[in-house]
Amino acid sequence: MSCVTKHSKGRYVLLGVIAWLAAFSLPQSAHAEYADVVINNYADAAGIRPVVFPHWFHRIRFRCKVCHADLGFQFKAGGNKITMAKIIDGKFCGACHNGEIAWSVENCAMCHSGIPGTPTHFHGSTVQRLVAPAYKPVERQ
Numbered sequence: 001m002s003c004v005t006k007h008s009k010g011r012y013v014l015l016g017v018i019a020w021l022a023a024f025s026l027p028q029s030a031h032a033e034y035a036d037v038v039i040n041n042y043a044d045a046a047g048i049r050p051v052v053f054p055h056w057f058h059r060i061r062f063r064c065k066v067c068h069a070d071l072g073f074q075f076k077a078g079g080n081k082i083t084m085a086k087i088i089d090g091k092f093c094g095a096c097h098n099g100e101i102a103w104s105v106e107n108c109a110m111c112h113s114g115i116p117g118t119p120t121h122f123h124g125s126t127v128q129r130l131v132a133p134a135y136k137p138v139e140r141q
């Protein structure tokens, strides 16, 4: 066996390892965004960022029925006519985001984190970015 053959064999093994690592690390780094729901019936028009609802984050903590039966959330992206008045009144997100079960409504940027102009939709992609990097606080705060 010549020296050259040995070297190229080593290179193939190295390439194989890199490809294997890439195959397992790339999808995971973007996974968290899959199945998020962007809610933007009113936000853009009201001059605030669209809401990004992390569905999986909530699904692993609560049964479907908590939200879709007890709290009355329709199974449809944007299908619930959610307003801040209703949230502060303890409905929809406000049933939990009340400072007891979860942090309260004054954390505007936690929910209003979407890129302005992103329409209401169920997010089926693992690669497209939804959340805007830097948040500019709204005047009202």
Ligand code: HEC
Pocket: 039, 040, 041, 042, 043, 044, 046, 048, 050, 051, 082, 083, 084, 085, 087, 093, 094, 097, 104, 105, 106, 107, 108, 109, 110, 111, 112, 138, 140, 141
């Ligand atoms: C727990 C999540 C959550 C938090 C925290 C939150 N919002 Fe919202 N907000 C929503 C959702 C969901 C909607 C509905 C979005 C839509 O359909 O466009 C909404 C809608 C709005 C709207 C448009 C409709 C309306 O009611 O006028 C404004 C303006 C708004 N939010 C401002 C704020 C401000 C200001 C804060 C912080 C003081 C805040 N929100 C905190 C979830 C939240």
Ligand code: HEC
Pocket: 035, 037, 038, 039, 053, 055, 058, 059, 062, 063, 064, 065, 066, 067, 068, 073, 074, 075, 076, 077, 078, 079, 080, 081, 082, 122
């Ligand atoms: C913490 C509350 C919560 C829990 C728990 C929850 N959901 Fe949802 N779900 C929502 C909200 C909020 C929306 C978006 C509604 C909107 O845009 O107005 C939604 C939207 C949906 C949709 C329509 C969008 C899509 O992804 O196609 C389906 C289907 C759905 N949920 C199924 C489920 C199932 C199945 C479970 C249990 C495994 C579950 N949900 C658990 C709150 C919840």
Ligand code: HEC
Pocket: 051, 052, 053, 054, 057, 058, 061, 062, 066, 067, 071, 092, 093, 094, 095, 096, 097, 101, 102, 103, 110, 111
């Ligand atoms: C059934 C209870 C429940 C409902 C309803 C609910 N949440 Fe939550 N949410 C939680 C809990 C619990 C946490 C975790 C709080 C913590 O880490 O302290 C959370 C965390 C979050 C987070 C942060 C996720 C992260 O990565 O840390 C966001 C954003 C959020 N909720 C948005 C919403 C919006 C928008 C709605 C309404 C459309 C909503 N939630 C409705 C219980 C709920």
